[in-house]
Amino acid sequence: MTNGESSKNGSGGGWLAEIAGDILSGVVVGSSHSRWFVKNWCETNLIRPAMRLAGLGGEEGGDADGGDDKPGLKVIGVGYGRTGTYSLTLALDQLGFPCLHTQHLYESPEIFNMWARNVFTPSLEAGEALMGEPDFELIASRGWRATTDLPMALYYEQVLEQYPDCKFVLTTRENSDVWFRSWDMLTKTITQPTSHFLWMSHVQNLDKYFRWLFTFVNKDTKYFEAPYPLPDQIKENAVASYEEHNRRVREVIPEGQLLEYNVKQGWEPLCDFLEIEDCPTTPFPKTNSARSVQIQAVAAMVIPLTIVLFILFYLFSSAFQRTTGQTVLQWAGERRRRILNSLAKKEVKRREQVELNRKGLKTE
Template identity: 30%
Template sequence: MSRLIDELPTANRPKPMEVLVLGLSRTGTMSLKVALEKLGYSVYHMSEACMRSEDRHLQLWQEALNAKFKGKGEHWTGDDLDKVLRNYNAIEDIPCILFVDELLEKYPDAKVVLTNRDVDSWMKSFRDTFLQILGWKTLPWIASIDPIFWGPYHSILTSVVNIWTNDNIADDAALRQSFKDHYAHVRSLVPKERLLEYKVQDGWEPLCSFLGKSAPGGEAFPRVNDAKWTVKLHHYLYYRRLWGIGKKYVITSGVLLSAIGIGYWRMGK
């Protein structure tokens, strides 16, 4: 079976992978993304995958998730992941963090930042974002008519939620255990000298010290992407894509109707 990832060329990295942020989503990863960019890193986060949807990044990640967690197709290797990530020297967030073993094997010299938060507050944030968005009644509909963005994005979010809840989104115990298992797994694989346990409330000092960087002078540590903002952003993306699809449909329909009209006119001459 042919794979989408095999259509991407293999090429040398312009710069080595330096930072793997392996904490779960909703642990301050967007704030940390902004911070890392201020420190000069090129960061691959779920937001980047979404912005690269025209390049089929979302479809590529769904292929990788299907292979690893559903047994559909050939499992992605570290080299496969690097085809998607090669222009970045830091990674964060879903879907990357579902490939901890592959990333650590592929990038053995990268430093690891493990973003964390209290498990109860994480579960609330998870439900106030992931599950609230997936609960929109019209989401499956727009996913069915938008193969570029909402189709694969909806599929990825659904896959992630099912992985973390053992296919039962109401199972708080499974969600809590997935959180604990993920952190225990990362800690079991990464030597302490290569690992920074981090909360975004810690600010610049421990992060910059660990990475060997100087903190931006006079700048507060970024604070972005709280639950309400995340949901508002998804509303915006929903209506923006709906407008784009509708506009394309109207233009296509208009061209088709014009062609039919010209055809009838010619037939009548």
């Protein structure tokens, strides 16, 4: 085998491995979202009300135990979504900075409710994307030492004022067009499952977040009132928002506290910036690709739908058995036998008729 053939086969294997990794990641993350939505809905609408009725409390608890040690936020990822924010999240986790990404909000109802209460709901009521006053101490008190992705990426000035020693990582893409293509794909994908589950309180918060976020990024209030599917992103406005945000971050954050970073650069720049002596030798995390995000959206819809259909079928089959004395499968099997017997009898009669017709022709 030539070197060229070897390289080609190797790249093919890498391509297949990447696809397999995206599929696995998409299914795992998507199913995780579904599990948390169902879990949170059950806790909010079934378990806690039942506990309150029984006099057992049932109030909403915290997301994590921050203990007595509350050093505050140490690292803030200030890049827009689709700039490698989730890969950065996994890297910061590995470096010892528990990191809150927007995807974790599904698993942190107290923090998600804070964002809805302090920012998203007032914005919808006012008809404009307000910044509000998010509670950074709440986030820090739940054990998080870092955050990435929107909305937290927008609050670098407030965080710098409250935590003057905090460090900031501005993740970027190769250029604005590359960013917008990825951003546009994401916004179309992540909003698809939302419209089907708006009866769940936690999905309602997600709906408010999407409307607030798209209004902020696109500088257009039509997203507040528009039905699903939400309007497409406005490229000119979104790109201008992305570029202005990055420019403003570079202007506001002191030079020694800001790292402008592309996750393709790997561990070294990040470790140097955060003064990590034992930099990992494992591959830098690579996740949340466009393909993976699309699979997440499908998994987030298909898995709960499958569960709902299974529950409905179980209830129907139980009622059917009590009514008819047969299981659905027994009834279906009996119907199948009857149909087959009927078809067989018709076939016998047809053949007999054909034979009679043949004999009649011979007699003539």
